[in-house]
Amino acid sequence: MDGSESFDSTPFWRPRFARLCLPAAGVFFLVLVTVGNLPGLAAQMSDAFGDKRLHLVAYAVLTGLIYLSVNRRPALVAMLAVTALGALDESIQSLFPYRQAELLDLLADILAAGATVISLQIGSAAFGSFRAVTKS
Numbered sequence: 001m002d003g004s005e006s007f008d009s010t011p012f013w014r015p016r017f018a019r020l021c022l023p024a025a026g027v028f029f030l031v032l033v034t035v036g037n038l039p040g041l042a043a044q045m046s047d048a049f050g051d052k053r054l055h056l057v058a059y060a061v062l063t064g065l066i067y068l069s070v071n072r073r074p075a076l077v078a079m080l081a082v083t084a085l086g087a088l089d090e091s092i093q094s095l096f097p098y099r100q101a102e103l104l105d106l107l108a109d110i111l112a113a114g115a116t117v118i119s120l121q122i123g124s125a126a127f128g129s130f131r132a133v134t135k136s
Contacts, residue, residue: 010071018069025065032058033089037096052108059112067120075117082113
């Protein structure tokens, strides 16, 4: 930097939210992977609720927790993080003989992340506009 460029001093994390949401996301992901790989339980849950529905809900929750934790480019960070977590989840499933990794599951995870990010972006913009109007 030559001094003429500006540096964004906005912190990457939202301190209050990240302190709560990131550990919650980590614990949620660990529970998700553990429960999802217990013999028989994953199949029972998929039969009861639908495999793709479970993926959509679980990864929407993860996306929301990550999105709320980030100050800079929360949509991009949440999408990348959830895509990586979905790929990790599918990779872990491939290690168990009674489970199988599926590309459609990963695509459901990414779809859930995308829909959640879009919803949160729209909600944030609407809330920001509402706050601006009510302040004046």
